[in-house]
Amino acid sequence: MPDIVTLGEALIDLVSTESGVSLEEAPGFLRAAGGAPANVAVALSRLGKSVGFIGKVGADPFGDFLCHTLSDEGVDTTCMLSERRAHTALAFVSLMNNGERDFIFYRDPGADMFLSESDIDTDYLADCRIFHHGSISLISEPNRAATLVARRAAASAGALISYDPNIRLSLWPDAETARKGVRAALEGADIVKASTEELTFITGTNDMDKGCSLILDMGVKLVTVTLGAAGSYYRTLAASGQIPGFKVHVVDTTGAGDAFVAGVLAGLLPFVKQGREICNLDKEDYHVVLRLANAVGALVTTERGVIPSLPAKGEVEALINGTALER
Numbered sequence: 001m002p003d004i005v006t007l008g009e010a011l012i013d014l015v016s017t018e019s020g021v022s023l024e025e026a027p028g029f030l031r032a033a034g035g036a037p038a039n040v041a042v043a044l045s046r047l048g049k050s051v052g053f054i055g056k057v058g059a060d061p062f063g064d065f066l067c068h069t070l071s072d073e074g075v076d077t078t079c080m081l082s083e084r085r086a087h088t089a090l091a092f093v094s095l096m097n098n099g100e101r102d103f104i105f106y107r108d109p110g111a112d113m114f115l116s117e118s119d120i121d122t123d124y125l126a127d128c129r130i131f132h133h134g135s136i137s138l139i140s141e142p143n144r145a146a147t148l149v150a151r152r153a154a155a156s157a158g159a160l161i162s163y164d165p166n167i168r169l170s171l172w173p174d175a176e177t178a179r180k181g182v183r184a185a186l187e188g189a190d191i192v193k194a195s196t197e198e199l200t201f202i203t204g205t206n207d208m209d210k211g212c213s214l215i216l217d218m219g220v221k222l223v224t225v226t227l228g229a230a231g232s233y234y235r236t237l238a239a240s241g242q243i244p245g246f247k248v249h250v251v252d253t254t255g256a257g258d259a260f261v262a263g264v265l266a267g268l269l270p271f272v273k274q275g276r277e278i279c280n281l282d283k284e285d286y287h288v289v290l291r292l293a294n295a296v297g298a299l300v301t302t303e304r305g306v307i308p309s310l311p312a313k314g315e316v317e318a319l320i321n322g323t324a325l326e327r
Helices: 036-046 061-072 143-156 175-184 196-203 208-216 256-273 283-302 313-321
Strands: 004-007 011-016 029-034 051-058 076-083 090-095 101-106 130-134 160-164 191-195 222-226 232-235 240-243
Touching: 004 036, 004 143, 011 061, 029 036, 029 061, 036 051, 036 061, 036 130, 036 256, 051 061, 061 076, 130 143, 130 256, 143 160, 160 256, 175 196, 191 196, 191 256, 196 208, 196 222, 208 222, 208 232, 222 256, 222 283, 232 283, 240 283, 256 283, 283 313
Parallel strands: 004 051, 004 130, 011 090, 051 076, 130 160, 160 191, 191 222
Antiparallel strands: 011 029, 090 101, 222 232, 232 240
16 A cells, blocks of 8 residues: 555646737647646656545546546556546646636536545555645535545544645635635645745734644644745744745746645655654754755756756755756
8 A cells, every 4th residue: 555645636727828928818738747746646646655645536638637647647546436426627827927826616516526525445544644634625525525635544543644735726716715625724734835825814923933833732743834035934833944946947836835745744654654753853854854855845946847847856856955956
């Protein structure tokens, strides 16, 4: 069974072929496999980790494309199911000149939303070391119940729970419902990743230390915050620090957070296998983990599309060692 299992949406990203324009102005789009938990799964596989994906895609050509893509990338797709009641979800994406992304989701409903409790094979989770999910699978039923059933099964089996709030307000009924739903999932999570904007949205403060402390007070063991080009920040009850980022030629920032998450989980897995508590690692250990995550997150921004841009283990090591070649 896989060491790490991710659960949630797998969808088609249609990325503008031109940067610096809105979706209205985009001249065309490049198809790419996407969806945050799927991105994390592929990124982990490229980093040499054993990983599986749980989710649903449509019984359509896009769904077939996603299944084949993940399988070809070495992700175990035993629990990647086909759904006939809805098509595979689409996301149109364009990167604006100000660095912001213009998003439109075609997912009302999407096949991923039909994952239900009866679809969860708890035996599949019995041996995993880390279980990862985001917040999009918590928005509506039966997807929410399926996510929580899988999460509880993994936790009962001794796995660490990784959670990325990955807030997409346009998919929630309103901002307050989103805030409550995202916050509720913090309880019981061991590892949380957030952007600075997400941290402020969740905690109500733009003080990063205070925001992280509020999340740690909910029982989380490790909070990581992405800081864009500045790198990342981490905090546990015993330690904290900021790890600088890497200078790369940025083409498309879509998926940088997902790649970062994969780097964190890949970096933590050896310690988990050693039986070490992730909240009690040495500062040097956190530095190694976050530097790896920063490198993975940086490299994915150098090309268009997430999964096509995810780096191999050798590329990441080369960037960390200062020997990286132009992609």
